[in-house]
Amino acid sequence: MKKKTELTIKLDKRSLYLRSLVVECLFGGGRGHMGSAMSLIEILRVLYDNFLKFNPKKPNDKNRDRLILSKGHGCLALYALLADKKFFDKKILRSASKFNSILGGHPEYGKVPGVEASTGALGHGPAIGVGMAISAKLNKSNHKTFVIVGDGEINEGSFWESSMIASKHKINNFHIIIDYNKIQSYGKTKEILDLEPLKYKLMSFGYKVSEINGHDINQLKRYFEVIKNNNKKPTALICHTIKGKGFPFAENNPYWHHKNFFTEKEVKEINNYLEK
């Protein structure tokens, strides 16, 4: 387990910029899962900036890497990255959750370019990802499949079922990433349905398991570099993260898991932290 102090890493300009895009969605729609998106930003940033193969002009290119955000409620972070990578115009971010928007409170396949599967009902992404990874093997294709799950999400039995299937088929092109911010909707994961000893559970289900600080760009880069040569079994990465990362008043605060209203004071506070 990484020490908490290590998780309080200072965010650089790019991380703050990506957070500002999330805030555009939040203020545009007046609602969203803020805490759940903020813990994800660095994971998605490193994947999209440095590792995933994709072409925003051909979002269905067969050789692309597949990324499923199984914790669909963290979609504002995904929208920020997809807009930043020009899958769609950044102006669309401000329409999030509105009647005619392509950006809903959970991501939808076929509406949002770059979204591989509609998620929101938890525990679905891993099995879909396993199907994609097995298909890649059948097609003798080299692309990889990444599935990001939340910590509360893996309360679902379907996650563990899928893990057994992934392990059985030894799909080394299948990579699970757990956004372990340790707070689910009602409160602390430790109190609601404790996942520990998570690392050993994942190992016993057949994953090659690693643990890192999910906000540390260098650690993330090192990890994804290493698994490029993964050749034996599926991998699981436990990313220790902070819910609401970047905004002290929201950090580790279950009341910021989802917001459907922002007071003037909250808007001001959010803007202040982004300007810093």
Place this chain on the structure above:
Amino acid sequence: MRQTCLNTVYELAKKNQKIVFIGSDLGPGVLDSFKKNYPERFFMEGVAEQSIIGLAAGMAFENFRPYVNTIATFITRRCFEQVVVDLCLHNLPVTLIGNGGGLVYAPLGPTHQAIEDISIMRSLPNLTIVSPCDAHEMKNLMLDSVNLKGPLYVRIARGGEEIVTQKFKPKIGKAIFLKTAKDYFFLTTGITSHIALEACRFLKKTENIDCGVAHFSTIKPLDKTFLNKIIKNSKKIITVEENVKAGGFGSSILEFSSELSTVRKKAEIKIMGLKDKFLEKYGTQQELLDYSGLSFKDLSKNMKNFIKK
């Protein structure tokens, strides 16, 4: 019927390399030939229905055509959310094959009796539902399944039924007259077609009443042109299904009928199906059908009384 269904999947797989078979934990020997000749496209993934549906969805996203098979109650109840979200919302061409539709697993009790699968599956957008009445029809509908662009649920009946569709070339979406008549019809799906045919013979013999049977192998989408004609041109219709009445096949006929203009001549419609209860008895499928008021004599009596009304 089940054997015909699975054999047809194998026949399809010989010609189409994109066809994969996914089972949960089926009986030993199921589709051995498929496994032997195409092991890379044969998946037996354990008692994990939720993940099997997701797995099928993932493969369908990658242009494979998965055929998923397990017991009807498990493929509809246990993984309902996966069917809704992973298959129907994405509108993926995955075929779900449910063994033991209706009361086939009578002696195994209510956990295995699929009394509401038609109702719950019928509520899902994008899903096609078929419930064939014999092996000939099953084979033809399965051959047709590769042409669908979205998900399909196949309800398998008990097996060994008399072949009554041999004169037809069954297609998904097409209803047929198994017995023609002028004014009175049973509208059926699945094995209730056989019960209705027997009821027709009984009514003719005992009451000299001439009844027909219109068989809907496809429950959704309904063959609306066919249905429109029969509602318009007949007097009394009784729908019959091996499923609870709530939200089932009969409900779909009433829903359609309610949309027709009231000025237009319309047949009166009554629905027959399983009662709104879990069955507390075991025995055979036939015993449970009789117990549920779905014997040919029940159908005959109902029709006779309906006509007299």
